[in-house]
Amino acid sequence: MTTHDISITENQVDRVPNIARKRIDNQIMALGHSLFTLGLAGIGVLSLGSGDFAYTWQPVPQWIPLRHGLAFISGFALLAAALCMLARRSVRRAALAMTLYQLLLLITLHLTRVLYSPLDVGKWLGLAENLALVCGGWVIVCSVSPSQETQPHKVQHNTGWPRVLFAGACVVFGVSHFAYAEVTAGMVPAWLPYRIGFAYLTGAGHLAAGIAMLLTIIPGIASILEACMISTFIVLLHIPGVLHEPGSRLQWTMLCQASALAGAAWLNAGFLARAKTAVGISPRGGDFATSEN
Numbered sequence: 665m666t667t668h669d670i671s672i673t674e675n676q677v678d679r680v681p682n683i684a685r686k687r688i689d690n691q692i693m694a695l696g697h698s699l700f701t702l703g704l705a706g707i708g709v710l711s712l713g714s715g716d717f718a719y720t721w722q723p724v725p726q727w728i729p730l731r732h733g734l735a736f737i738s739g740f741a742l743l744a745a746a747l748c749m750l751a752r753r754s755v756r757r758a759a760l761a762m763t764l765y766q767l768l769l770l771i772t773l774h775l776t777r778v779l780y781s782p783l784d785v786g787k788w789l790g791l792a793e794n795l796a797l798v799c800g801g802w803v804i805v806c807s808v809s810p811s812q813e814t815q816p817h818k819v820q821h822n823t824g825w826p827r828v829l830f831a832g833a834c835v836v837f838g839v840s841h842f843a844y845a846e847v848t849a850g851m852v853p854a855w856l857p858y859r860i861g862f863a864y865l866t867g868a869g870h871l872a873a874g875i876a877m878l879l880t881i882i883p884g885i886a887s888i889l890e891a892c893m894i895s896t897f898i899v900l901l902h903i904p905g906v907l908h909e910p911g912s913r914l915q916w917t918m919l920c921q922a923s924a925l926a927g928a929a930w931l932n933a934g935f936l937a938r939a940k941t942a943v944g945i946s947p948r949g950g951d952f953a954t955s956e957n
Contacts, residue, residue, distance in 0.1 A: 685937070692934035693807065696891070697749070700800045700927025704762065705746035706920030710913060711739025718917050720790055723773050741765060749804065756808040763801030770794040785836075785843040792836035793925060799830040800928025803935045827877055827887075830932045834874030834890055841867025851901055869893050884936045891929035898922050 707718050716735050717724045724731060745765070748758030774791035781787050803826050841848050841863055848863035856862060869889070876886035902919040909915045 689934050689938040692888075692930055692937060696800070696927045696930030696932075696934055697804065698927065699895075699923050700797075700804075700931060701746045701749045703920045703922070703924025703927055704742050704797070706923065707917065708739045708742030708744075708746060710917055710920065711735050712743065713739075714913055718921065719914065721793065721917070721921055722769060723777065723790065756805060759801050759804035759808070763798055763805060766794060766798045766801060770798060785840050788836050789840040792833040792840075793921070795829055796833040796925055796928045799826045799833070800924070800931045802826050803928075803931040807931075807935060807938065826932060827883060827936060830887075830928070831874045831877035831883075834870050834877065836874075838867045838869070838871030838874060841870060853900055853904065866893060866897075884933070884940060887929070887933035887936050891926060891933045894922065894926040894929050898926055 707721075711717060714735075715732050717731075717738060722738070724734070728734065742762075742765075745758045745762040748754040749762065751758075770791060774787070774794050777787045778784075778791050806826070845860060845863045845867075848867070849859040852859035852862045870893075873886040873890035873893075875881075877883045877890075898919065902915070902922045905915040906912075906919050
């Protein structure tokens with residue numbers, strides 16, 4: 665066996681773990697895609713059913729002309745875009761439309777409120793939650809490439825801004841847990857001891873994850889832990905809330921919003937992991953490149 669043959673064999677063996685990691689990355693992305701889409705579709709259905717916007721997550725003033733009709737249009741747009749995001753042929757265009765719509769809401773509704781009350785953490789929290797949804801849609805747009813051959817380069821090139829913006833949103837999440845510790849503790853299940861401690865603990869978790877992603881200190885692990893924590897909120901807080909008050913539009917809205925946020929978190933985690941795998945394997949299956957994470 666020649667040296668060239670040995671080199672090829674070693675490369676093939678080394679690529680096996682990366683292929684397995686790529687499958688895991690794709691599963692994480694699929695989980696995030698499903699939660700993100702279902703959550704936004706749910707918000708759309710609730711808007712269509714109530715003829716209203718999603719409470720503080722879509723704080724459209726009451727004095728806006730034709731507000732009732734605009735709520736129906738918003739609900740229909742969210743539902744239509746979410747359904748199109750489930751179809752392979754339309755996922756990229758639908759995700760782009762969803763991202764632009766969430767960006768419009770962020771600028772017109774949340775950013776203006778922050779500029780008017782820059783010291784109000786609650787206003788920043790609304791902006792951060794909407795920003796996380798923008799990042800979720802952005803990740804889908806970037807990860808679905810028209811050409812599979814150029815996908816690794818495209819993924820690698822686009823990881824920066826979604827990661828930074830989502831990390832910033834996580835920092836705001838953490839600050840809000842400390843600023844509104846009593847309110848946060850009130851949402852913790854009664855059967856858990858020392859609920860105020862859980863409020864501070866989860867706030868610290870948000871802060872740690874956001875800072876780790878901002879400073880690129882094990883950002884992949886930080887993003888996965890953040891996604892796990894937000895998903896835990898759905899199981900411990902929002903699903904029981906819906907079961908306790910099945911007729912409450914607020915509880916259903918909180919569940920759908922939390923699902924969309926969890927989806928965005930998993931999309932961010934999968935995006936970072938996929939980018940690392942893409943850096944590790946060149947498009948032609950040659951040697952490994954240097955991984956940033």
